[in-house]
Amino acid sequence: MSQTKSVNIDLQRERDKCTFSVTELTHLLDGGPQNTEERKKIEDMVLKEGIHNEDIPSEYLSHKEKYEQSVKKACLLFKMIRRLQEEENTGMENYRAVLSGMLGSAILQDGSPLTLHYVMFIPTLMGQGTVEQQAYWIGRAFNLDIIGTYAQTELGHGTFIRGLETTATYDPATKEFVLHSPTLTSYKWWPGGLAHTANYCIVMAQLYTKGQCHGIHPFVVQLRDEDTHMPLPGIKVGEIGAKLGMNGTNNGFLGFDHVRIPRDHMLMKNSKVLEDGTYVNAPSSKLTYGTMMFVRVMLVYDMCNYMAKAVTIATRYSAVRHQSQLKPNEPEPQILDYVTQQHKLLIGISSVHAFRLSAQWLWNMYNNVTAELDAGEMERLPELHALSCCLKAVVTADAAECVERCRLACGGHGYMLASSLPLMYGLVSAACTKVSQCVAAIEQRQKTGMAYEDAWNLTSVQLISASEAHCRAILMSSYYEETQTLVQDASDPLKKVLLQLVDLYVVYWALQRVGDLTSICERDVEHLQAWYESLLTQLRPNAVGLVDAFDIRDEILHSALGSYDGRVYERLMEEALKSPLNKEPVNESFHKYLKPLMRGKL
């Protein structure tokens, strides 16, 4: 009761009229009440450490201070994880829960300089190292004796791997590889943690031996002295500069001036270079596929988290905010009563469910394929690769649009960093690829002749639409199928609302793509439009309940507009008062510039 009192009255009214059990939906989303309980326990455990608290909100810090704060937080986080593992003997699942997803991003809101150590450095050692190499490196990496990252992209070269310029030339005289950056465009560019954090790096380079190039291979290179952290001779390393978002990730550049590493620093699980320089070919590249698949599926889950946060913020704000008049002489309505607002929010909510269930479906498919791989069957690998690539592209693009739409749906206040929405857009936007790359991946499998490429380019505008349509069809069918399974044991009211969301999603995309549906007539469009609006009206009373069920606690949501109690205006003012500019009534620039200008004495 006492908790209810402090909640904004409009928000409370929304909760009172919700037709389904929010807790039931939360349990369903977590995969059962035990999982919900476990999740909350970990959240409590981690958040009570207070690492996420900031004296001055990071948006007021300088670029350099932001990096320093993110190193501090990342280190304290790992210290805590170590302690928890020792004290409470919690397993690796918790470890992952703390590092990724909602909780990790709540603590390191603008990215972590240690992410690539766990997400790319260690997995690549595991996937591409021989047993001996794994024995040597993985323990050191897990123990954080060394901090690594993974460098592939170059200043002049992105996703097209064959275009990379960095060379690793084998010298049989000394049994060493010589790493070299022949041009400015060959500098490694982008890897997180590379600039000032990592002291080791897996470098992807063109392997030359006996005068022949054998393509891209992975090499472990030490970048900095383990004791002083000074860059080693021949290593040119630094940060690439300020970015739209992710300014806590310490993205770096890296150039080599004939840097020598021992032969066994090439990861040789697949391909090998023998002592005399003989190249022995790789039996398969399935593990490269595997790592990328894992990264993509995780990314789709991440996007779902961001979208869930964004729609939670925008929906609660829309229940609290009143604006304009629908009818003369009536009070200003909640903006949630505007159909255009319902449209933006509910499509966002249904997309979270659609993507979450599709990611789950893809994950299951991946596990099946991995089992097949172990049995030597590799036929479904390219299909899965193309699918994951395409889903990733559609999901990241839609997520960016959803977050931005939520920001705009909050009007001017969405422009405040205190809303958390601009920062979130920066993060989501970092994951966007141009869908065209994926089309290439898919189309390559179907190509028929040499002239095809020109034709492909000429018609690629349509092709992209076509392959996007294909992806969306898969998304819709997996969303529909997986929801059917999900609601089997759900109560009737919950089942009803989840199925309404599926309908909304499908009708929305049918309307968006009317041009693709050539057999549709004008009356069909009108019918779809009417259906869509009726679904919005039916879902309207449950909008707040639907986002409450995502169960994102305030510390993780981190938004003045979206907190559970709906005290939007109080929080906006509280956040404003945290600005260092507000600590002094008169800024020194008045005395230095403004007053002299006003008195004609500048």
Add this chain to the structure above:
Amino acid sequence: MSQTKSVNIDLQRERDKCTFSVTELTHLLDGGPQNTEERKKIEDMVLKEGIHNEDIPSEYLSHKEKYEQSVKKACLLFKMIRRLQEEENTGMENYRAVLSGMLGSAILQDGSPLTLHYVMFIPTLMGQGTVEQQAYWIGRAFNLDIIGTYAQTELGHGTFIRGLETTATYDPATKEFVLHSPTLTSYKWWPGGLAHTANYCIVMAQLYTKGQCHGIHPFVVQLRDEDTHMPLPGIKVGEIGAKLGMNGTNNGFLGFDHVRIPRDHMLMKNSKVLEDGTYVNAPSSKLTYGTMMFVRVMLVYDMCNYMAKAVTIATRYSAVRHQSQLKPNEPEPQILDYVTQQHKLLIGISSVHAFRLSAQWLWNMYNNVTAELDAGEMERLPELHALSCCLKAVVTADAAECVERCRLACGGHGYMLASSLPLMYGLVSAACTKVSQCVAAIEQRQKTGMAYEDAWNLTSVQLISASEAHCRAILMSSYYEETQTLVQDASDPLKKVLLQLVDLYVVYWALQRVGDLTSICERDVEHLQAWYESLLTQLRPNAVGLVDAFDIRDEILHSALGSYDGRVYERLMEEALKSPLNKEPVNESFHKYLKPLMRGKL
């Protein structure tokens, strides 16, 4: 010749194959060679002062330092303008050229805390003050004896003016108005320069006299002591906190605790309060219309400038950047050779022309209406109001999409602040309204009965589409008509390319809105699609020439990706090296946190 040598070879090749005279187009856009010369002269004059130079790029500064730097720059800029006016006796046109448009934004890249002084404070004094009030205030304001801003929006209330809560209650005993903020939601929120810069403010407040409310009226209120700059008693003022962009504008909040101002600080050109408290009604509100119209037309021009910058950056980068392979064993093509890229860039270029010419057309229409107003005719005013509102909404939305599409078209490097595109998105995005407000403005003129409002809400998704379609139709027709006039005296090659751009724009929007064109059949769509792709192919060789013609010099473009010489990679590295983090090989956080963590001693 010597200049040509340093230009990237791909970019030079693009320039060599351009089919029209870039200089001719520049002259056409400027409105004649004399204007081009004059513009360049002013640019030279202002830029040689070096105010735009920064020791450390502002993206590396803290929020407080950013404000301090923008005050410094704004003050130096005005000092220079004063000097130029005295020395060279240049008129007001130059004054405007320096403050607004390309040049002003090049110097104060993230907004100026003095903008509202010129854009709202002075114009409102001129528009709403009596002759006596103008005599008293305008000289002081122009002379910068005082610095003002304009406060309307409140924390809990946006564009719906009747909902504002701040009160100004007349006290006939002392002949004063008492300004008061009855609630937290009534705090003024957002005005630029309000936080720590302005010492005066025009405050929009609900006027109460003799116990009656007469709606919103403007009051001049002193906020800070003219000498010490300390806030006056009863004034609660500060900044609203960090935002997505515009962090140089010093947006503030403002609350009143029974603050008394003299009766004649109410601006009384239209409505009056007599000494005894009698309210005398306004004869018309035409001047409020006028100010807003002016602001909107200027805004459309601003959006054109941002779009021109964004497409210049993305097009030049697309000529320099090579990626992937179209055909096996061929070198990586320029990304400008991909049809999908051409599509993004050329639609952006044609939109700049479309919006520029539509703004010009609106401006002429506005001047005609103003002439009519002076003659007592006011019939066309609401139509013009609705049109300008609607065009503003469509243009700001499209500009934001265009800038963001250009950013994404630059791949990962578009995510770097050194590209200038993220900051530009922040600026353009600040101007976006939800198109729905404009629909309201238009629809209000057509409403027929009481039940209409419910119907309006229920079908507003379609209505917005319909009114957007109406706007786009006007845009297309004004673009077409104005281009016809523009090219009358142009050379044939230039005429051809400008008309191709119009075709591209129209065909693109026809394809985008196939759903609206119910009479269209499948074959028509195919025909349009083929036409569209043929236009892209024809325009492709002129892409770089078309953006060169915008003639945005490097200091104004301020982008590592878009400079005239195309030295993209060199500039990216040069910019990276400016990061304060790169001044030290080892950051102190290594010794404080990383090393202790690695040694288990944190």
